[in-house]
Amino acid sequence: MKHLIDPTDLSRKETDEIIALGEEIIAHRAEYSERLKGRKLATLFYEPSTRTRLSFTSAMMELGGNVLGFSDARNSSASKGETVQDTIRVVANFADIIAMRHPIEGTALAASEVSPVPIINAGDGSHSHPTQTLTDLLTIHRERGSIDGITIGFCGDLKFGRTVHSLIKALSQYKDIHVVLIAPNELRLPGYIKRDVCDRLGIDYRECTTLEEAIPSLDILYMTRVQRERFLDEEEYERLKDSFVLNAAKMSLAKPDMKVLHPLPRVNEIATDVDDDPRAAYFRQVENGKFVRMALICKLLEWKQDPAHDMPQRPVTSVPEETRCHNRKCICNTERIPYRFYRSHNGDIRCCYCDSKIPVSE
């Protein structure tokens, strides 16, 4: 069965099919109004969300389906100590498909291991956010007509920003992609994404420290918020929070057809004087998120019975028995999930749930 845990769970062909269906739904909205009549989506949100949860709800409603779920872990049995996997086993009796968000990394993967219905990862800690990626891809496609061949700048919190991690992974399936990474030293892109995704899959990237230097070459500027809730040290957040601010003066250095994306919410990183610039695509992006989620829900339910769309298997590697994942925010350290590891392409041993590198003595 196909779940969507990480953008690489979708082949380029499957991603293209979802984007094409998103475009088709936009063009013929009325025809989809009863497409999922009688079907149910459960939204399990253990972490705050406005956009993503409402976007899923609105998507299912526009398809004629129903939605149930919770938007606060305090309203779920998690507050009584129920494990995520048990909650999934229960909720799968009430819904045809589940979208979930959780602050702990790897939760959606652990959920998919026991779920008889498709699981959609709506964000797991700072790890992954594949439906935002589909939103971003549909937006780039609609704004530019194609995704291949773009130069895209990622600006802000590239360390904790899960939307950035997921979009870079997805872009590795496209041709001739150039990435410019614009971040303060402390918030640079994690090394595993640079090595395993950019280096291995041939994404050409460069790093720079000012927006002014990067902006003239970009087709897409992807702005991000500094992720306050992921910092262990509040002082460090205060020091870094306003590192990069896009404003009308900086926009004057950009190409006339450059587009600005942002997964939202924005804090200070885009001044409001950019909002009326036709190149500001971030509010259009929100609407695309609903259409692409409509397409995704339809496709996952369609693919459910088709073995051709099963999940890609990542081989588990054997490690010394005492090997542990060191990430305190990984599901295998917060719930009783057996540790599992894989060997990445450059030979590192990594946790299957959170992808963090494991120091193993061999």
Ligand code: NCD
């Ligand atoms: C993003 C997220 O939740 O990671 N927002 C979203 O999904 N629209 C980005 C963010 O919170 O900064």
